[in-house]
Amino acid sequence: AQSVTQPDIHITVSEGASLELRCNYSYGATPYLFWYVQSPGQGLQLLLKYFSGDTLVQGIKGFEAEFKRSQSSFNLRKPSVHWSDAAEYFCAVGASGTYKYIFGTGTRLKVLA
Amino acid sequence: EPEVTQTPSHQVTQMGQEVILRCVPISNHLYFYWYRQILGQKVEFLVSFYNNEISEKSEIFDDQFSVERPDGSNFTLKIRSTKLEDSAMYFCASSDMRNDQPQHFGDGTRLSIL
Numbered sequence: 001a002q003s004v005t006q007p008d009i010h011i012t013v014s015e016g017a018s019l020e021l022r023c024n025y026s027y028g029a030t031p032y033l034f035w036y037v038q039s040p041g042q043g044l045q046l047l048l049k050y051f052s053g054d055t056l057v058q059g060i061k062g063f064e065a066e067f068k069r070s071q072s073s074f075n076l077r078k079p080s081v082h083w084s085d086a087a088e089y090f091c092a093v094g095a096s097g098t099y100k101y102i103f104g105t106g107t108r109l110k111v112l113a
Numbered sequence: 114e115p116e117v118t119q120t121p122s123h124q125v126t127q128m129g130q131e132v133i134l135r136c137v138p139i140s141n142h143l144y145f146y147w148y149r150q151i152l153g154q155k156v157e158f159l160v161s162f163y164n165n166e167i168s169e170k171s172e173i174f175d176d177q178f179s180v181e182r183p184d185g186s187n188f189t190l191k192i193r194s195t196k197l198e199d200s201a202m203y204f205c206a207s208s209d210m211r212n213d214q215p216q217h218f219g220d221g222t223r224l225s226i227l
Contacts, residue, residue, distance in 0.1 A: 034215055043117075043204060043220035044156070051213060090156060094216075099144065099161035099169040101216060106155065 002027050004093050006104035013081050014112045021076040021107050023091030032094040033074040034101065035065055039087045047089075050074065061085070086111045115139045117219035119205050125225045126195050134190045134222045136205030145188045146206040146216055147180065149173070156204065162188065192224075200226045 005024045013019055025031055032051050036044040048059025055067040065076045074091060088108045092101040118137045126132045138145050147159040160170040162180050179191045188207075192199055202223050206216040 036218070043119075044206075044218035046215050046217065049215045092156075099146065099163075100158035100171070101148075101156075102158070103156040 002093065002095075002102050004091055004102050004104040006089075006091055006107050008107045009105070010108050010110065012110040012112060015083050016080050019076075019078045019081045019085070019109070021089050021091075021109070023074045023076065023104060024072050025074065025091075025093045026072065027093055027095055027102075029095040029097060032096075033065070033067060034092040034094070035059065035063070035074075035076045036090045036092060036103075037061075037087045038090065038106075044090065047076070081109075081111055083111045083113060085109060117205055117207055117217055119203075119219035119222050121222060122220065123223045123225070125227060128197055128226050129194050132192050132195055132224065134192075134203050134205075134224070136188045136190070136219060137186050138188055138205065138207030139209075139217055140186070142207035142209045142217075144168075144208045144210070144216075145180075145182070146208075147190045148204045148206065148218075149201040150204065150221075151198075151201045159190075159203075195224075195226045197226050200224055 003026045034049050035047040047063050048057050050057050050067045058064050088106045090106045091104040094101045120135045145162045150156045160174045161168045177193045181189050202221045204218050204221045206218045208214050208216045
């Protein structure tokens with residue numbers, strides 16, 4: 001069955017520190033991969049997407065993610081976190097042949113001043 | 114940048130009542146979706162809609178639910194007889210192609226069933 005796993009429910013980092021949020025997926029078809037961010041009371045904002053090509057993708061707000069097919073992973077990274085990055089981050093998978101995205105359970109990021 | 118807009122932002126309804134959630138997708142998009150997020154849980158797909166018909170739906174999307182594009186701009190989700198377990202945040206999304214472009218989400222409607 002298709003699934004997305006975000007192993008870390010909560011992550012706390014200090015402002016200025018680097019960040020890596022993990023995402024693993026299980027999908028039989030070629031996946032399309034996404035990271036969305038949700039600030040409190042807000043909707044889902046697309047950070048970045050991977051459809052094909054270069055496995056390192058750049059997104060908004062200084063985020064990047066790397067698709068590793070051998071590890072079925074699509075981890076999100078940022079070299080230096082800002083206090084405004086505190087939010088919940090969702091990894092999602094889509095695929096050719098289906099309209100739906102499957103979301104992970106999310107990782108809530110807390111940033112310490 | 115164009116965005117998906119949803120109204121109302123918060124809807125409170127008595128159990129058993131009908132509720133309609135409204136969405137205005139991005140204007141040149143052709144594919145429309147509803148998802149829901151029960152408090153503390155993951156975002157779940159409900160239904161997708163293209164060319165005035167449902168193209169895919171989940172097991173959650175039972176006969177209590179229906180979708181409609183009543184005019185050229187709105188996309189609605191109707192819950193016929195609400196249950197307590199329908200309380201959730203409902204997100205509308207749209208995309209201009211099925212797979213090769215990402216889905217863009219609105220800010221959601223928080224539905225509270227009393």
